[in-house]
Amino acid sequence: MNHTLSPFHLAIPVDDLQKARKFYNDIFELEEGRSSDHWVDFNFFGHQLVIHYKPKSEEEKAHSNRVDGKDVPVPHFGIILEWDVWENLAKMLTSKKISFVIEPYIRFEGEVGEQATMFLYDPCGNALEFKAFKHKEQIFAK
Numbered sequence: 001m002n003h004t005l006s007p008f009h010l011a012i013p014v015d016d017l018q019k020a021r022k023f024y025n026d027i028f029e030l031e032e033g034r035s036s037d038h039w040v041d042f043n044f045f046g047h048q049l050v051i052h053y054k055p056k057s058e059e060e061k062a063h064s065n066r067v068d069g070k071d072v073p074v075p076h077f078g079i080i081l082e083w084d085v086w087e088n089l090a091k092m093l094t095s096k097k098i099s100f101v102i103e104p105y106i107r108f109e110g111e112v113g114e115q116a117t118m119f120l121y122d123p124c125g126n127a128l129e130f131k132a133f134k135h136k137e138q139i140f141a142k
């Protein structure tokens with residue numbers, strides 16, 4: 001199947017709308033779109049990210065899977081960036097003293113699918129991954 005790349009729409013729950021809004025505004029410097037008392041749209045690297053207020057449930061537990069010797073939070077979402085954009089974002093987040101779940105590093109170095117990656121949580125517990133592939137044509141390579 002051949003697909004043209006289109007902007008995605010992702011709606012995520014946040015238990016503190018104002019804290020999450022400040023995080024995405026101040027930390028990532030995302031442009032804000034429409035909003036209400038219960039949700040806010042952001043331009044997430046050309047995609048539509050919407051934070052929706054949802055009270056936190058006691059049943060929700062953190063989970064992770066081992067990848068390249070690190071505990072990757074599941075679920076998570078993110079974006080694949082150009083290598084230099086990823087490097088600049090990593091520097092910016094580090095300068096803002098972000099607490100990373102997995103600090104910026106190169107995964108699968110010298111192998112098929114070599115990638116730069118980093119993981120962090122927003123203030124409401126949503127896990128985010130930002131990555132860049134050394135060779136973009138290997139995004140889906142086995």
